[in-house]
Structures are given as structure tokens and as C-alpha cells.
Amino acid sequence: MKYADLSMNILLLLPTLFLSAINGAIAGDTRSVSEPVVPQSCQMLKANGAADSTSYIQDALNACTSGKAVYLTAATGSSAFYSGPLKLPSGVSLRVEKGATLLAIANPSLFDNGNHTCGTLDDTGKGCNPFIQIKNASGSGIYGPGSIDGQGNAIMTGKSQSWWQLATAAKNKNTRQNAPRLIQIDNSKNITLYQITLKNGPNFHVVSNNSNGLTLWGITIAAPANARNTDGFDPMGSQNVTLIHCRISTGDDNVAIKAGNASSAHISILDNHFGTGHGMSIGSEINQGVSDVTVNSLILSGTTNGLRIKSDSSRGGKVTDVTYENICMQNVKNPIVLDTRYDSAATGSLIPEYRDITFRNLNVLTAGTFTFAGYSASKPLSLTLDNVHISKGSVWHKQYAIIQGTVVEDGGGSCDN
Template identity: 25%
Template structure:
């Protein structure tokens, strides 16, 4: 595919070069303005095609996982698919035995197995049978002792994620089974607190704000991470979190009813997330949130979530700037987004920056999809977002199609200007939207560096919000069947 794209690009650029050369040498004729414009537009499209070769190069550079051809079935270590049977220790023993033997697959056979936190080790593939369910407990004791983790972009010593790995290499969660988090109106989700969309009885004694405010204040003050741990902790753990890991594969599984974010690679590299179904409608049920990670491929996944479907992040405020590690070299392709706060999203914890992001051939649609393409930040977060390429996206129904919002949460209340450079959106079709745009820059830091080519809004109620935009490279934009220019 890369060679084919390269040949097409070289051919197009060669023809353009030859055409310009002929005009220069002859000196006899000048093309009409419309022809000159078409020539320039073709040059832009050819340049865009060359840029997209980088996506294939990123995929080719990802180091794949490989596992020894040996299996360790959890039932051989005492696991039982019986209600009330705690399989945490049996699964731990199977993983330890697999790792000690040089790696392989830890098999979860057919049946429903109840468990607490699972910690993966290097060279271990946790593989679920087609009819297997790992059902996770909802009491906090099963996620102790505390581990090094990250919560909403801030490092702390907190509850173990449901599936966790710390500084491991060559790990995987695969198979067609189900990972059931058991988040509900009575378990995990009420810790969100007095949420505007809550459908549970509010209990102030377990409101996450008690821990969240203190954690964020400690991070802003530069408190050492080792001191950021709390006896009374109401920060829900993410479902799957590889932390500081290399060569990670998550493939085939269905993830349901997560306490918090579903898939959250942090400070990891060479990550592949493929053919995964993310179905969770609780608060902060983001589908896949790579944080400060490098070389990540997300493909052929389904997202039906209670928050952003995919959100690229790099740390919150002072903590993100302390680590100064961008999320970079990300390819998102052939995914389906249904319900969610956003389809492909960058932010809001983006203080470490984002660069070299590619999203293509995705389909989004739902009456409950709030936004399609979304960037959210502010002058407290800051962050440089650059070299973002989005193309061949089909949106059926959405509230706001394209969002760049510098006023997220705190708004213009800090000294770290958000910046967007080289954001290219092309071949985007939106069938139905309430608003085409929500573009809100600062007067002192307007939105710039954005290219919109071949963007068509078929049925839109209103243009939307356009505030403080320095300039957008526009080509072939239509709104309700008519040419449109910002």
C-alpha cells in the first residue's frame, strides 16, 4: 500500500512539476485564474497524499508482540467458573507460572470467572475463550495494594486498574471473550459524585471530589508522586492500563461497564488495539485514551461509550508539563463510533502536547454522539497539537461536527497558550448535524494552522460558533448543498 501511494504521489507531483516547467519555458500563455487555482488545489491534494505515507510508516515501525507456543489454563491453577468463587489468586498463579516458563498464553476457558485485579507480566498473553467472561469485583479491597498509576492525567499511588501492567514488555489481552467491569448505578459510578446526568442516589461520602481536588492541588504544587496517596480514595480505576510498557496488544475482546476509562496505555510504546468492542455508558467511560504514548495503532474497533470514544492525552497541567511527553505517532483507522462525547478527540489533558496523529476511514453516527472531530483545551492546560491528519470520515448523525474549543472547563484562566499547527481535515461527509462548527479561539491566541478540504455538511441546522479564527485553508466546503466559506 505504501509503495502504491508513493508511486501515485510521485506521478502526480511529476505531472505538476512538468506543467509548471512548460509554462515557465514557453512564456507565451498564461493560464486563466480558475486553471491556476485548480493546479494549486491538485498540488495540495498531492502533498496531502505524501503526508499520509507517514501513517503507513508508523504502522510498519510498530514492534509486534510474539509469544511462546505454550498454554497455561487457569482452571489448572484452581480457578472455577462458579458464582462466589474468587479466582484472583488462581489467575495470578497462572500468570506467574507462564512468565517463569518464558511466556505463552494464559487461557481463560468458557465460563464466568469472578476476579479482582489482574497484573500482567512480560511475555504473557491473557487469552479469553469465545465463551469466557472475566467478571471483576466492585469492592475497593480487590484493587489493593496501591500501584503507580495515572488518573485524569495526574500521577499518583492509587487503586490498581482492573487489568494492569507496570514496565512490562511483550504483553497482550486477546480472544473473543468478555471483560465485565460491573460498573452500575450502585457500583463504581456513584463515585463520580453529583454529576449532571447521574441516575443514582447521590452520596456525598463517596464523591470523588474529596480526592480529586487534593490530588490536583498536590500536582500543581509539585508534590512527589510517592506522597500522592490517600487513605480515603474515591478515584475509580481504569479498566486496562499498561503503564510504561513496550509491545502491547489488545485484540478481539469486548469490554463492558467500566468503572472509568476503558483502555488507557500510559507512557507506553508499540501498542496495537484491534477488533475491540468498547461498550460502557457510565461517567468517564472513554473508550481508548492513549496518554503520552508512542506508536499506537487503533483499528477496526467499535466504540459505544458514555464519554469520548477515542481521546489522545498527554498529562494535565503542571504534571503533564513535568513529564513533557507528548502522545505521538498515532494511527486510528476503520473504527466505528456510536454514542459518545466525541469521536476522535485530542485533550483535554494535553499539556505534554500531541503530534503526528492520523485518523482515516472511520464511521460515526448516533443521536447520542455529541461531537465528531474534537479538540478541547484551555490556557491552564496549554499544549502544542501539531501534524494532525484526518480524512475519509463519514458522520451520519452528530450534534457538533468539528470542534476546536480553547475554552474547555477553566477557559482562558492561565498562562499556557494552546496551539494547533497543521491540522488537516479532508474528505469529511456529515449527513446530519445541529451545528457544523464550534471553533472558539482566544482573542490573544486565535485558531490557525487548520486546513479543510472537501468537507460536506449535507443537512445542518446552523453553521455554529466561529470565534477568533486567524485563518483557515479552505477548499470545496459545502453546507446544505451550497458552497460555504468560513
């Protein structure tokens, strides 16, 4: 652990409180979110095998009427569409039908944003355009039930390694890889991802930035546990977001709510299942603040971390009004981590503050390490534990934390799948 001076009590049993101090129901997404309806087709495209389909698909998207979608369908003997970067116009959607797969061509030159660094290592990691970009759009979406494959495991054209091998090399050399994100949503509103399978992203799978109104319903995100920087879903500086009925297994954060350039608020994470990955995270960039987050009915199985808030003095801010409720964890190494010194070497004056954090109806089936580490005596954590059950043999780390409620050492049973 980074905190050598933390207490090592196996179980912290705090005085039982009647939890009247909980701040009522914490608000997530302020919208009334219902199951999306797939738009009608404006054009149906047939799979053409190994051919480059970039222009084939982009031309159809550009010609599509607002409110409708381009459908990608399997053909006899072929289910694949290979493509370079695509852009969804405002109001236009893309549907990948059952049996069809849209694959990103593993050619860095196609994704290079003009600096001739895509597919290389440098200090910024910002040299690639995303595979699918939704920018300055309203009412666009991506629909299944087919698949979008980023081919993070494919050897890059003109290279001797895959995107994921490049990421591993970046870690070993303490630098950054230039690899494309799978789906990037910027400055947009009312965007939908529905019943689509996203897999093998070269980098993050879905990122929203400075957007308002985003629904991810019934999607699957999948990448190997050792595929570095393959976050599942990262809402950054975004408002009114719902992730519901989804399954996410990755090599990094399953979800990471961030607020580096703008605040993130009113986010609902509802009825999801997370497999391998680094867990349900907030941070590490929280400069502009994160608030009004609800995580309800979540199963975490085999994640490295369970429920985590992470930051440090170089990128900290306020995280407030967060409720985790009806959570089940099994084979999770670190079930709860509230960490204000994520990078122990970080310097700066952006001190993380985590307040009004509630954990209610948690069942942790296997022993793990729990960390509650505030920044200082003047800036402690403030949280409530209500009906939290952990397993025998768990380790408890606590420093600069004001904790109300109880923990019971009787976790057991099974998580319903």
C-alpha cells in the same frame, strides 16, 4: 456555546484552493502493523463460577513462559471468572476464549492502593488500582474473543451504590470518584489487545501511559451513554499507537489522546466505528504536545461530538500535523469542535495552539454545530478543509481561525456500516 462573540453564519464558504499547501501525507504509527497472532497456551483455566479466581489466574500468569498466554475457558455450567486486580508479567498474555467472561469483583477494598479511599469521593480520584495492569512490560497482550466485564453497574461490596452511581455523585458534588480503570498500561512497549470485548468499566476502559508500540485490533468497548468517565481508549504520553477495526460506544470520550506528562505522537486511528460517547478527541491535557496523528475511515453515529480537540490555558500545548480523512457522521450534535477554552474559568500560561490540522473527505449527514475557536489573534487556529460536505441547517462558529479550503452544504446519503 462558551463563545458569545462567535460569528453565527450557517455556512462558511471559503475561497476554493488547490490544496498544494497540505503538508504531504501525515505520518501516524511508524511501525508496520499487521493482524496479531494469538500466542500459544501455557495453561488453560476452567471457569469456576462465583468463586474468587484472583489467585487462580495470577498464579498461572506468574508461572507462564514468556511469549505464551494463560487461556480462560468456559466450563460446563459456568462461563464466569470473578477476580480482583491482576498484573500481566512482561512477555506474558491473557486470552479469554469464546463464551468465557472475566469479571471484576465490585469490592473497593480489593482495588484500594493503600490510602483507603477506593470507592469513596475525594479531590484526587487516585485511590484505586486498575483491574488489569501491564507495567514495565514488553510483548504482553490481552486476547479474545471472550469478554472482560468491569461491572461498573454492580453495587459495591459494603456500599449502597455502584461505581457509576459514585461517579454521578462526584459530578453532583463537584469532586472526584475513586474507581478502578479497567486496563492500565504503563512504561511498556509492544503491547497488543486483540478481538477482546471490554465492557462496563468502572472508570476508563483502556489507558496507556508513557508507552511505545501499542496495537488495538478488532476490539469492542461498550458502556452505557450515561455512565460517567467511561472513556474507551486514552493513549497518554504514548508513541506508535494503532487502533484499527474497532467498535467503541461509551459514556465519555470514545478516544482521547492526551499529553499531560509526555508527548503523544505517531498515532493511527483506522477503520473504526464509534457509537455513543463524546467522540474522537485530542485533549484536554496536551501540555507536552500531540503530533503526527492520522484518523482515517471512521464512522461516528450518535456521538455527542465528532472530531474534537479540546484544551485551555491551564493544560494547553501544541497540537500539530493531524489529519482526519474519509470520515462519515450521522446524528452527531457537534461534528467538529476545535476548542482552546475548554474550561472557560481556567487560568495559566499554557496556551493551546492547533496548527496544520486537515479535514479531508468528510460527509456530515445531519445538521450540527461546528466550532473553530482559536485562543487569540496572535495564536489562531490553522487548518485546511478539503472536500468537506455538511448538511443544511448546520451552525458555524468561527473565531481566531485561519481556514483554507471549502465547505459544501450538501451532506447526505448514509454511512456504510
